[in-house]
Amino acid sequence: MKKEPFVTKTQLDEIVKEYPTPFHLYDEKGIRENVKALKEAFAWNKGYKEYFAVKATPNPYILNILKEYGCGCDCSSYTELLMSESVGQVGENIMFSSNDTPAEEFALADKLGAIINLDDITHIDFLEKTIGKIPETISCRYNPGGLFKISNSIMDNPGDAKYGMTTEQIFEAFKILKSKGAKEFGIHAFLASNTVTNEYYPTLARTLFEVAVKLQKETGVHIKFINLSGGVGIPYKPDQEPNDIKVIGEGVRKVYEEVLVPAGMGDVAIYTELGRFMLGPYGCLVTKAIHEKHTHKEYIGVDACAANLMRPAMYGAYHHITVVGKENEPCDHTYDVTGSLCENNDKFAIDRQLPKIDMGDLLVIHDTGAHGFSMGYNYNGRLRSAEVLLKEDGGTQLIRRAETPMDYFATFDCFPVYEELKKNTEEADKLGK
Numbered sequence: 001m002k003k004e005p006f007v008t009k010t011q012l013d014e015i016v017k018e019y020p021t022p023f024h025l026y027d028e029k030g031i032r033e034n035v036k037a038l039k040e041a042f043a044w045n046k047g048y049k050e051y052f053a054v055k056a057t058p059n060p061y062i063l064n065i066l067k068e069y070g071c072g073c074d075c076s077s078y079t080e081l082l083m084s085e086s087v088g089q090v091g092e093n094i095m096f097s098s099n100d101t102p103a104e105e106f107a108l109a110d111k112l113g114a115i116i117n118l119d120d121i122t123h124i125d126f127l128e129k130t131i132g133k134i135p136e137t138i139s140c141r142y143n144p145g146g147l148f149k150i151s152n153s154i155m156d157n158p159g160d161a162k163y164g165m166t167t168e169q170i171f172e173a174f175k176i177l178k179s180k181g182a183k184e185f186g187i188h189a190f191l192a193s194n195t196v197t198n199e200y201y202p203t204l205a206r207t208l209f210e211v212a213v214k215l216q217k218e219t220g221v222h223i224k225f226i227n228l229s230g231g232v233g234i235p236y237k238p239d240q241e242p243n244d245i246k247v248i249g250e251g252v253r254k255v256y257e258e259v260l261v262p263a264g265m266g267d268v269a270i271y272t273e274l275g276r277f278m279l280g281p282y283g284c285l286v287t288k289a290i291h292e293k294h295t296h297k298e299y300i301g302v303d304a305c306a307a308n309l310m311r312p313a314m315y316g317a318y319h320h321i322t323v324v325g326k327e328n329e330p331c332d333h334t335y336d337v338t339g340s341l342c343e344n345n346d347k348f349a350i351d352r353q354l355p356k357i358d359m360g361d362l363l364v365i366h367d368t369g370a371h372g373f374s375m376g377y378n379y380n381g382r383l384r385s386a387e388v389l390l391k392e393d394g395g396t397q398l399i400r401r402a403e404t405p406m407d408y409f410a411t412f413d414c415f416p417v418y419e420e421l422k423k424n425t426e427e428a429d430k431l432g433k
């Protein structure tokens with residue numbers, strides 16, 4: 001499938017007048033249409049709820065859009081909990097799916113009334129000591145181990161993953177939790193990431209549903225929900241077939257009717273914690289070509305770097321690139337598209353066939369809406385970019401400003417050198433004006 005930006009050249013030429021590159025741009029219309037389709041796909045399940053994985057795109061404005069559709073927040077850290085609270089997502093609208101959890105995070109999750117999803121059997125004691133009780137509603141994260149295989153293409157290795165409890169442990173955990181007063185139970189598992197197949201959720205659902213039936217029978221607890229977590233992927237590459245969420249929802253429904261309904265568990269709610277699927281395609285990184293370099297290879301230097309989008313550097317991930325306004329020109333040049341970090345892996349593309357790039361051309365780096373801005377960091381003193389929302393009416397809204405040098409220096413504010421940093425920054429800022 002041809003990959004096209006959700007924003008036109010005409011729009012973008014206007015937008016860059018207001019917001020200097022680089023910045024992440026989000027597509028409100030796409031986000032809304034997608035969340036509607038997700039809800040429809042699972043409408044057959046009465047208790048269905050999506051808990052958006054906040055870590056994918058931690059921005060209150062994005063969280064608010066999803067909240068309109070009844071989505072909750074899936075959090076795994078202190079600041080994610082605070083951000084959810086700031087948009088009124090509290091109580092059972094928060095799923096706290098964390099691991100290696102510090103005590104103060106359990107305490108905050110409990111204060112907010114979040115559903116706590118325990119990553120390990122030892123966390124039962126830890127949680128009880130921390131908050132002085134076991135909550136009435138509790139969830140456990142399951143890891144069946146071994147290899148998880150769907151079709152012939154996608155395989156993941158839960159046996160090598162740090163998350164979740166073994167089969168033996170989850171049975172034991174449910175018994176202990178029940179004896180300590182827990183009343184409503186949930187099961188959670190995340191066994192493969194960025195799956196581009198309609199089979200992932202149905203296959204995972206079968207594993208979880210079968211364990212749920214056994215758990216309910218053997219331990220006598222009431223299972224309220226089964227959380228399929230994240231992992232539904234997006235087609236980063238043009239030749240990949242996108243997931244069809246309707247087919248996925250139907251696939252889960254079939255297994256539900258096959259496994260849970262006959263066991264008298266037709267009241268179980270299905271939860272999801274999608275991140276990438278919710279936002280990935282509806283964000284892009286807009287950057288400008290500022291240098292070309294002809295040495296042993298052909299390089300195009302852009303004004304964004306891995307600090308704005310880490311996935312290519314970290315995983316060698318593919319992100320499609322469109323040279324804005326040159327969509328119909330032949331891709332007859334081979335480039336490495338690089339950022340400025342003093343790290344040779346700071347490349348958005350390696351040996352990519354693209355149209356001839358001229359200095360000042362705008363490049364759209366696709367599919368950065370999830371795990372894009374959020375994985376940003378400050379290496380080399382690089383600053384995080386702004387986030388801009390392209391609204392349904394075609395207007396734009398700044399939803400996070402770019403970092404400034406003073407943001408970078410903020411953690412020196414209790415030291416004498418801070419005044420010096422501030423003075424120097426103010427003077428340097430005048431240079432560019």
Ligand SMILES: *Cc1c(COP(=O)(O)O)cnc(C)c1O
Nearest residue numbers: 053097229230231273274275276
């Ligand atoms: C990262 C994460 C998700 C979201 O994963 P995606 O691949 O973005 O869908 C959901 N749940 C948990 C616990 C996670 O850590």
